[in-house]
Amino acid sequence: MNRLQLLGRWTAERMTVFVAGVVLVYMFLPIFFVGLMSFNDPTSRLAYEFQGFTWDNWRDPCSPVGMCDSLVSSLQIAFLATIGATILGTLVAFALIRHRFRGRAPTSLLIFLPMATPEVVMGSSLLALFSSAGLAGNLGFWSILVAHIMFCLSFVVVTVKARLAGLDFRYEQAAMDLYANEWQTFWRVTFPLVFPGILAAALLSFSLSFDDYIITNFNHGNTITFPMFVWGSAQRGIPPQVNVVGTTMFLIALLLVLSTGLLQRRRSR
């Protein structure tokens, strides 16, 4: 190998790491700004620049009218949608991996399609359905919930399915050989093994639901979720407290992810 090749390889090795670093900075720049702007003391409502430092936004995060109410609605919806989608999706995943049934291909297609459909299409078609059923005036909490369970379901199915498919069937056979009945085998062996997948699916559902703006916007009635509040206030000037919520969410997520990582490491030890 000559020098030129060595030099080429050296830069290539460093290049990927360097580019990867730049990309990570790109991904984190907005989060850094969200954190920064949470301490902003804006002089006018439409300011997007950092104008002065203050602790006030953190001391009184609920001061913008309606923001904390919208946060509560979002949390309620995300919580219920997560439970609904996780249960329905997990059942489907078990059926797909562990059971025989006719119509496997159309079933797979039906589960894939919501993930391949742009949100704006799903949101508008739900509105078309609700209004043709005469429900346009009664939209609200329930219609948002129904929609969120719908679009989270497919993500749960694929997540749980991936975990279930990677499961070694011999663990269950071993349990059965040791005289565990089907029920005991399921709850003592299968379920604990699949649980990380179910947990991942639930976390995914929660964040998808909590963060959804587009589908919600078509079906929200008078209920205001947190993304809807942010959208609405973006037209008038965004209160810096919104960034307090953004930063807090990020920190909670980071803590959650780090702690599951640590837990996993300890368990595998």
Added chain:
Amino acid sequence: MSVADVGETLEGRTGKPPRKRARRSGWSTGYLLLLPGLLWLLVFFVAPTIQLAATSLYDSAGSLEAGYAMTWSFGNYLDALSTYREQFVRSLIYATTATGLALLLGYPLAYAIAFKAGRFKNLMLMLVIAPFFTSFLVRTLAWKSILADNGAVVETLKSVGILAPDGRLLATSVAVITGLTYNFLPFMVLPLYASLEKIDPRLLEAGKDLYANGFTAFRKITVPLSMPGVVAGTLLTFIPAAGDYINSELLGTPRQYMIGNVIDNTFLVQLNYPIAAACSVVLMVVVVVMVLLYVRRAGTEDLV
């Protein structure tokens, strides 16, 4: 939960089907498990889509209060396409550009995580998914601060001469595409990582033993083996980007509006359901056809 699970999941859509397991129970249990989930999708996904298609054929002379008559007005589609051709084309251009950029940025990152990160692998994966958990809208609004007219980015570009002295980034296509690329980048990185991580390093060693240099080995071994990830990532980025209207609304102006803005506005402000529904159906058909063509060409048949 491991972070890899999520990547695995995202890639799982186009990955290989699982091996069939031994079946313990009979047929009926399978149906019972499927029933609630599939029913939910039938009522709240399939039925609405059918209603959307029907709405797109209603007489557009009707109104929401008076009710619409079903007149099989295929003319709605011509109306929608001719009135909003610009936004349709723009959506495709923006989404394609953003997807291309995301692939360009995401591949080195996924590669570095899979092969160079060592013990920092899990930490880096966490960093990739961490932005997921901060509100999409709040993050997009942060770009407004980053790209602000007298912010550091604009000033730097001006001093280097890339941007004219009176130039701006906010309210331009650049801002919207930057936002789109940023927002959907994790959807690109995770499936790419999942497929790169599966590559057996011995294959690369074998390639080197056969006198392939680093680049040739990358081109002939790594790239082909990472294709499932490229396909999954491209789809996962393109689909939401084509229908998005948050970035164009918050970072652009009406001159950057995409078809999503049109659908939202026509449905919710103009209350012209038939034309709005026609736009929606066109978007869906374009996306589904592109997905099917792309998946078929790339050779991954099993979607779920």
